Amino acid sequence: MVSPSLLVAIPLASAFAAPLVGLGSKKLAKCIPPLALAANLVIGLLLLPRVLEKAIVVSIGGFPPPFCINLMVGPLGLSLAILISLVGLLISIYATGYIKTEPTEKYHALFLLLATGALGIVLTGDIFNLFVFFEILCVASYGLTAYEKDRAGTEAAMKYLIQGTVGSTFILVAIGFLYGLFGTLNMADIATKVPSAEPLHLFLILAFFVVGFGVEAAIFPLNAWLPDAHSSAPSSVSAILSAIAIKTGVYAIARITYTLMNAQGFLIFISLIGIITLVVGEIAAYRQKDDIKRMLAYSSIGQIGLIVFAIGIGTSLGVFGALFQLVNHALAKCLLFLAAGYMIYRAGSKKLSDMQGLARRMPLTAVAFTVAAFSLVGLPPFAGFMSKLSIVSAALKTGRSAYVAFAAIALAATVVEGGYFFRVVQGLYFRGGSKGESVGPTKAKEAPAAALIPILVLAALVIAIGVYPQLVTNVLDHAAKELLDRGAYITNVLEAL
Amino acid sequence: MQQVANYMYYAGGGGLILIGLYMVMAKTNLVKIILGLSFLDTGTHVLLVAIGYVRGRTAPIFSEGMAETTPVVDPVPQAMVLTAIVIGVGVLGLALALAIQVYRHYGTLDVRNIRGLKW
């Protein structure tokens, strides 16, 4: 019987060990992240059947909750942990070949620590512990964004740090207020005491939390840092940031809104913020012609808006759609950034116009890019189709006119999204027609094996989930129900020992 | 008067947070912005410790000779602040390192001129 605390302890210990190993052999240090995350993936999958029946509560330190910090490993937490481990594993394999700037063992340590932070966020049951792991995630991402030490990366990291720290301050103040009102930091304990407080105070505290976590989740208007950070970071870092880091912000907001505060009345505002973010993100992405990574970053903002909109729908189908879209976006956007990394490297520039006809020279990469792009837009038979369908039908099923309007706007935004992705795919496969000479790169060749393996695995997953959604829908359904079922959460934790 | 004295610590902590927020948003020198981050941190810590205070009680350390039933203040906000101070110092250190690197690339610390990345 494996303890779920290993899910956090293994990447953490590996991160501590990476610089030590790097002192001896840099090549060996490269292998540590894939090994650690592979171990995590295996442990997560082993625990999954048990957790689907009944959530595991692990108390750290041996005292009963709420007098200690506890891990609450339910279907939601474990499925996200498995996603983080899987995506992290694939990106770390890609990074063994992609990251060449010294000091590489520090990159690998920071990467593992980012994964540790994300894993801690989704598995913990204590609000201050959530903050600490959130800080781990954020500080690691500041360091990784500035890793290339170039002009753009350093500036982007500085802006990210400043905005992220202001957000963290709001979170800490909100935690202080929660403690002052209720005297406890355990999430289940707070959830039992919340009905006794005044709604105004709860609303203010919730607002502080949403602003604080919203900086990381990149909801409008707190997303000014994201286009710079995700486009200036090295591509493997952009991939993990877009796929995992911003999702943890959304998870935190969802957990606090549903489980902690049961703020049913607030959900409509969350959906509104989501829709605004979606529209802003997609329109801004459409306007990007010069920088493929910036376009992908704005697309991430848009997709987060869609996920946040779906979280605000409040029904089991809506939350299921949100989680499904989260998984699909993580896989697809990770794939897009990884592919773009080598496309930029081989083409020698970030401009879309310089990548015309690249598909001839990098056939596998281009196919994978296309698969991911179509999945995000929501075309069958790729994974994105089912998730968008679930979200839209959940919104329509609520019958409330606001949600129906939002769903219409979401569909319109999907058309815009299709516009810019088709433009890229068309550019990859068909050269600029009217010019007689060949444009675009003539020296490019296919990406190396270390990069191709994760890219192709991700593409295969996107197709597999599209054709057989049953692979993940059962787990995500349990996860959605867990988020909505406050009572079960509370009894699971407080009667654990 | 008693009322004012009651909320003095909250006002101090909250005031520092608000000053820090203003500095981060309105100042244009990078070092002043980082200083604003430091104000935000300090204000939050003062606020947290003030929330944990209970009138008439002493520090939560049971040294020689103190009975175990002596009333003490709440130790949890103090533990939270310990953690928060360390995290804050860490972030500040990273911020200063990044500021050094930004100065290297741009030659200026004026945020209005550090705009290599367009919208």
Place this chain on the structure above:
Amino acid sequence: MRKAVAFMLVVVVGAGFCAVLANIPFGEDKVNVANRYMRNGVRETGAANIVTSVVVAYRGFDTLGEVTVLFIVAVAVGAVLPPGKKPAGEEKEEASLIVRTGSKVLFPFIVLLGAYIFLHGHLTPGGGFQGGAVIASGFLLLYLAWPGQPVGRKAFSAVESLSGLAFVAVGILGIVYGVGFLGNFLPLGARNSLLSAGVIPIIYVAIGLKVGAELAGVVGHLMERE
């Protein structure tokens, strides 16, 4: 324009603070979960300093996270600043004789004070972080006295990693001994004696060394520039 927006935002946030703080009376007894820590803390963890027992025993996971944040900062500062090449022809100013002599005399005492603070963390105010910060200030003094000679960069990195691994190892030993991750498995000992409180002194020694090495390393990196 920017200042006006900033001012309005500050007013709004301030109003929010006032609204919530009005309901958190200052100085009243609103202690809830912490009652158990205060009443049973000494008996359950063996430490006389209840804040220490909360930080290391009851909420040890947070401390592990905090130690990790400092580690991230130390690694990130090393990764973000390119390896220093001093501009050619730049003469470092030598520190004055007073500073150099004084730091030679003071350094061992500063390290001793830091070590005292983290060794006695469970008995007196202080602990791993405070002791580590004092030790780092001793190294800062050395850097100021002899600029341009970073002391033992690799040694700091090794100490950081090893103490971090030691902390996690103590946690995993807890699993092995059946008390859960970061559970206490050593005897609690007599109250108020140095060798008491189970694993708390061990964890604090690891933290003290780690924090000292990390902060000294960060300062060294920052000073390596001009």
